[in-house]
Amino acid sequence: MYTIGQLSKKTKIPISTLRYYDEVGVLKPAQVADSGYRYYSNEELRVLHHITALKELGFTLTAIKELLAAEKSEQESRWKSYLDFELAAVAKQKAHLEELEKLLQTTKYVLEMKGEIEPEDIFLFIQALQTPADSRDSFLTRHFTAREIEIIRSLPDLSSDDPRSMQWAKMVRAAKEHLHEPPSSAISQELAQQFIQIPMDWFGQDEQLLEKYWALIRPERDEEAKLFGMDRETMDYIDSIVDWYLENEQEESTDGKGKTD
Structure with missing residues (x-):
């Protein structure tokens, strides 16, 4: 005893x-x-x-x-009942934790891009996370081929722990901080190189798909951004610095070919 x-x-x-x-x-x-x-x-x-x-x-x-x-004859059915109940509770808790993880990752992305957290941003992301997958799938199938959809699905997910998301956030933040820089400035051209090379890698060097995707996420004048952080002014700046970079790169390439020893 x-x-x-x-x-x-x-x-x-x-x-x-x-x-x-x-x-x-x-x-x-x-x-x-x-x-x-x-x-x-x-x-x-x-x-x-x-x-x-x-x-x-x-x-x-x-x-x-x-x-x-419980009597021994009842224990099996009670075990099954309790185990089913606990498994359902765990599944519900797991789903909640997964949603919370996505929201926290997204909030971390917002902080990296903006340097601050605004309640409106969190509310928008909660709504986005609650958007049915069917709605997103429908948009993709309307605009892209099966091969293109596969590439798009591989793009950085803002709600996941993907280092590419933070890389993109830093790039967009830098673009927003230099909106009034001339396209020809050193900082603008450094950013232009990033906005050309990095998205091209993510899109599998498919320039046509990248251009199609870029056009679809571009908001109309006074329209809200379709992709977080990518408002019209920011996208116009990125377009201007990329265009300047490509035009001058092409000119330099042409000049180089015309030179003789």
């Missing part, structure tokens, strides 16, 4: 918890002396191990009490 202190030491379960188990009827001692001391046998030790295992599985004390008190 074990005293409550000995049982606590053996199982590393606090004495207060063992007393509570007694009070709620989950684990009664084998014997209570006239002095009030509780004594437990190996049978109670076995039951305590059972209780600990069930708690690890997520069972409530009420469910554990009912399961332990």
Whole structure:
């Protein structure tokens, strides 16, 4: 037999918890002396191990009490019922955590791009995350081929832990900070190189697909951005610096071909 202190030491379960188990009827001692001391046998030790295992599985004390008190013939059906209930609860919690992770990743992206967090941004992303997948799929199938959709699906996902997302956020932030720089300036041309090379890599060097995608996400005048951060003014700036870069690169290439020794 074990005293409550000995049982606590053996199982590393606090004495207060063992007393509570007694009070709620989950684990009664084998014997209570006239002095009030509780004594437990190996049978109670076995039951305590059972209780600990069930708690690890997520069972409530009420469910554990009912399961332990059930007739052997009923235990299988009770096990199935409780396990189904716990699995459903875990699935719901898992889905919630996945949504929370996506929202936190997206918020991190916003901070990287803007240097601040505004409640309106978070609200917009919550709405975006709740948009049915069918709606997004319908948009893609209307505008792109199966091969193009495969490439687009491989683009950085703002709600995932993809380092490319942070890279893009830094590029867009830099573009927004230099909107009034002339296209010919050194910083504009450095940005132009990034906006040419990096998206081309992501689009598998498919220039036509990149141009089609860019045109589809371009908002009309006074229209809200279709892709976060890509408002009309920012996209116009990016277009201007890229155009200047390509035109001058082509001129330099032509001049180089015309030179003779």
